[in-house]
Amino acid sequence: MAAIDGFNTLQYLSLLSKVCAELESHTGTADKVLAEFIIHLARSSDNLHHFIDKLKDNDAHFPDYLVRTLFTLVHAVLIPAKTESETREEYSGSSSWKPLKKRISSPEKREAKQFTATGNLSSPDDDDEGDGLLHQEKGPWCSENFVQSRSLRRVQDVRKQLLTIMDRYKLDVASAGNNFTKVTKAIAAGFFFHAARKDPQEGYRTMVNNQSVYIHPSSALFQRQPDWVIYHELVMTTKEYMREVTAIDPKWLVELAPRFFKAADPTKTSKRKRQERIQPLHGL
Known part of the structure; x- marks a missing residue:
């Protein structure tokens, strides 16, 4: 099997998939070009500190734990290309690896x-x-x-x-005190793409692709079920669950992301849509 920059093809594709998954989990995007660039930087770095310096030189800012994870992922498979039979065995083991997310203890x-x-x-x-x-x-x-x-x-x-x-970037650091609205709006500004509205039937519908999703039972908002929410990630188990959920005012979406959302025209929408008052600008 042909090698790709020191990896065989199967190893490289597996690594690329894992790096994309980590990026999507922590940044909300799975950019293949970015993943390939990160792999290149990590492979050309002798150690973690060297990798961090290279990221900074390229104006790439990631949380430290994500940087460590990406560096470890790349160097875990940074070995000479093996035979196809050896690679199959190696891949079967690596594909079973999953990042573990420790949660609150619950006896x-x-x-x-x-x-x-x-x-x-x-x-x-x-x-x-x-x-x-x-x-x-x-x-x-x-x-x-x-x-x-x-x-x-x-x-x-x-x-x-x-x-x-x-x-x-010389930005002032000021506490919002007990004004949680400012904090929540800041979260909404970064995660407006993860907005969801309550479905009259059950659960929620994402604003981007009208996907059926639900608040995870471990969420503090599971019993409350607010009309509009922003979520961090989706977890598929028995249903498609939203994790790290925050209640929002739908008007914020138009204010914070005017190129993506607009106020709905009340003369051209159904009664239910008029109550929602906003809609995504699909195709942007």
Whole structure:
């Protein structure tokens, strides 16, 4: 089998698929050209720090944990091309690898306590933890609130990356205090492509492709079921579930993404559509 830059074809395609999956999971896009560029940078880097420097030189800003994951993925298969039979065996093993996402611990006998703890962590309109939690990584607090310190360290990692980017571009860092609307609008500005509206029948419909989706049972909004939401990612199990959900005002979509959404014409829409008042500009 022909080799591609030191990989055999099957290895390269497998790696490209994994890098695209990581990018889509963490950035919302699976750009093949970007994935190939990242693979090139990682392969030409002697170590992680060298890889980070190359990303910065190309004005590419990713969270530290994502950078480490991408570098590890590339170098895990950075070996001389093997025979086709050897490659089949290697591929069968690598294809079974899946990134594990540790979640909040939930012993059955402590379900009621867990429900109370989850309520203490959340804004009433989203699944994100408050900034005050960033300084309580260890000790009994994590155990009592069913939170893993590793998850909080990841939050700190992302926050540090964002602060670095803001400092690079001379942006002011100011707290919104208890004004969660500002925070939620900022999230909506970045994830407007992941907007979904409540379906009168059941679940939700995504605004982009009218896909049927549902709020995940672990979400703080599962019982509330707000009319409009923004989600971070979709997880397919028995249904297509939205994870990391935030309630939004649909008017924000027109305000924050006017090239993608517009206010619906009340004279040309059904009664239900008039209640929604916005529609995507398909074809952009």
